[in-house]
Amino acid sequence: MTRQIPIRLFGAFRQGRSDATLTVEIDTDARVSELRQAMSKALDSDSARALLKASAFATDTEILDDDQPVPEREISILPPVCGG
Amino acid sequence: MTRQIPIRLFGAFRQGRSDATLTVEIDTDARVSELRQAMSKALDSDSARALLKASAFATDTEILDDDQPVPEREISILPPVCGG
Amino acid sequence: MIHVDITEAVLDPLAALSHCCADSHGAADLFIGRVRNLNEGRAVTAVSYDLHPVLCKNIFAEICREAQGRWGDHIHVYLVHRLGRLEVGEASVITAVSSPHRAHSFEACRYLIEQMKVRAPIWKQEHYVDGDSEWIKGHALRNPA
Amino acid sequence: MIHVDITEAVLDPLAALSHCCADSHGAADLFIGRVRNLNEGRAVTAVSYDLHPVLCKNIFAEICREAQGRWGDHIHVYLVHRLGRLEVGEASVITAVSSPHRAHSFEACRYLIEQMKVRAPIWKQEHYVDGDSEWIKGHALRNPA
Numbered sequence: 312m313t314r315q316i317p318i319r320l321f322g323a324f325r326q327g328r329s330d331a332t333l334t335v336e337i338d339t340d341a342r343v344s345e346l347r348q349a350m351s352k353a354l355d356s357d358s359a360r361a362l363l364k365a366s367a368f369a370t371d372t373e374i375l376d377d378d379q380p381v382p383e384r385e386i387s388i389l390p391p392v393c394g395g
Numbered sequence: 396m397t398r399q400i401p402i403r404l405f406g407a408f409r410q411g412r413s414d415a416t417l418t419v420e421i422d423t424d425a426r427v428s429e430l431r432q433a434m435s436k437a438l439d440s441d442s443a444r445a446l447l448k449a450s451a452f453a454t455d456t457e458i459l460d461d462d463q464p465v466p467e468r469e470i471s472i473l474p475p476v477c478g479g
Numbered sequence: 480m481i482h483v484d485i486t487e488a489v490l491d492p493l494a495a496l497s498h499c500c501a502d503s504h505g506a507a508d509l510f511i512g513r514v515r516n517l518n519e520g521r522a523v524t525a526v527s528y529d530l531h532p533v534l535c536k537n538i539f540a541e542i543c544r545e546a547q548g549r550w551g552d553h554i555h556v557y558l559v560h561r562l563g564r565l566e567v568g569e570a571s572v573i574t575a576v577s578s579p580h581r582a583h584s585f586e587a588c589r590y591l592i593e594q595m596k597v598r599a600p601i602w603k604q605e606h607y608v609d610g611d612s613e614w615i616k617g618h619a620l621r622n623p624a
Numbered sequence: 625m626i627h628v629d630i631t632e633a634v635l636d637p638l639a640a641l642s643h644c645c646a647d648s649h650g651a652a653d654l655f656i657g658r659v660r661n662l663n664e665g666r667a668v669t670a671v672s673y674d675l676h677p678v679l680c681k682n683i684f685a686e687i688c689r690e691a692q693g694r695w696g697d698h699i700h701v702y703l704v705h706r707l708g709r710l711e712v713g714e715a716s717v718i719t720a721v722s723s724p725h726r727a728h729s730f731e732a733c734r735y736l737i738e739q740m741k742v743r744a745p746i747w748k749q750e751h752y753v754d755g756d757s758e759w760i761k762g763h764a765l766r767n768p769a
Binding site: 365371372 | 512530533534537598599600602603604614615616617619
């Protein structure tokens, strides 16, 4: 069994894209590390893949660890931050 | 030769006084320490004399040391400060 | 009292100072971050801020609660960040704290801005005089693998 | 740029932030001191400030120049104190600094208020709920004899 995960994109991941979401397919019981692999395959440039390595997956309430199961909630990918 | 020195009063030195100046007489060539003695004699309470010991004489531009000659300028007596 | 927000509207320092005020508070410190005309030697004309609204407000609230944990539940805390495109000189963030004595206001206000910068999901794209633009490198949120 | 003043008018934080602003300054810190309703356990209703106007402005300017000496001539510095009778909650002093980066704004703004408190010829008479009033003990300006 697999499921489709729409990943919300922010910051540099939006560079040169018209949409703010990237959808990938993972196993139903996949962990965040597998989501990371699937997203890496779906990205179209080395610079985006390098950015992904420094980026965190998150829900609306928490940053996810790589060994957590992917929760049934909206998932975002957060590049390194620089507010202010 | 003596001269009259009007000393501008601030803060607690104004407590219970209608005027903001206390005039004392010192020798023409007196130093600040002598002005301090003259003012001490002119004060009417022990608490004011105690306050004077912690207070500084000053012009509009500088705090005066006790061994300086009393300058020919307006003189103020400044109790310990607490702005803000 | 805690107030956090993200907004596309111009930031209002007086709103921050109204929030950070109480009869028992003798001190308030307020910090404003503004868009600079120069960053790492490049002439900047504007900055676009992208952010994750819900997570951002959650993190802001968490940082504010931490400040109250460190400097006292009675302190008033304010943290608002702007969203969208800002010209040079416009305020991107305001943090403010009021407290009975000044040391806590300064320390807590500084804490808010320092923590916000490394933890809040906010991204900054600089627009340069030469027409180029670039997403600024920042602090990784990813937990060490 | 340095702005110092003493005034009987209500203090204006926006004037401070307008002064502490430049295209190259990404940061501004502003401190407000306000009259508290409690001091050393006594309920306060108001405070009267007395000060030596000319010497006060001279000392303010000296403190501001020192801040520029320590954190750079380019920083903008603002220091204004109020005079007269103030009710609880009213601002007695505003200090503010803007600079390219935030650390200098925080440090210099703190410097202004700390130095002002121990060096400026200003005196505070507290008025209490019970009708009593008292001149507050402060920091001696007298050079050690």
